[in-house]
Amino acid sequence: MTTPSRQDRLKPLEYIVLSAIISVFIGLVVLLSTRQPVLSLVFFGIAFIVTLVTIAMLSLAVKPDEAEKIDLGEQDKGH
Known part of the structure; x- marks a missing residue:
């Protein structure tokens, strides 16, 4: 049985971090344009x-x- 490489193990984390960065940007844009923190959090989550x-x-x-x-x-073949 082979162990996954470090790159294979970190790939899901890369997806989450990239998604978080994009979401923070969208949340900040909504917050700075509407000045409503709740609406900004909703847009961040979505x-x-x-x-x-x-x-x-x-x-x-x-x-x-x-x-x-x-x-x-x-x-x-290993399984």
């Missing part, structure tokens, strides 16, 4: 969820290259 789901779906749509196909085949 933007976080939508961005996270969008990034995850786009990452699932990417087809693996030849090296990844070989790696997946080796992992299947």
Whole structure:
């Protein structure tokens, strides 16, 4: 059984951080334009969820290259 690489283990964290950065930006834009903190928090939450789901779906749509196909085949043989 092979252990996942550090890059593979940190990929979900990368998605969450990227989604949080985009959501903070949207929340700040709403806060500075409307001066309503509750509305800003609502937009932050919605933007976080939508961005996270969008990034995850786009990452699932990417087809693996030849090296990844070989790696997946080796992992299947191990189980």
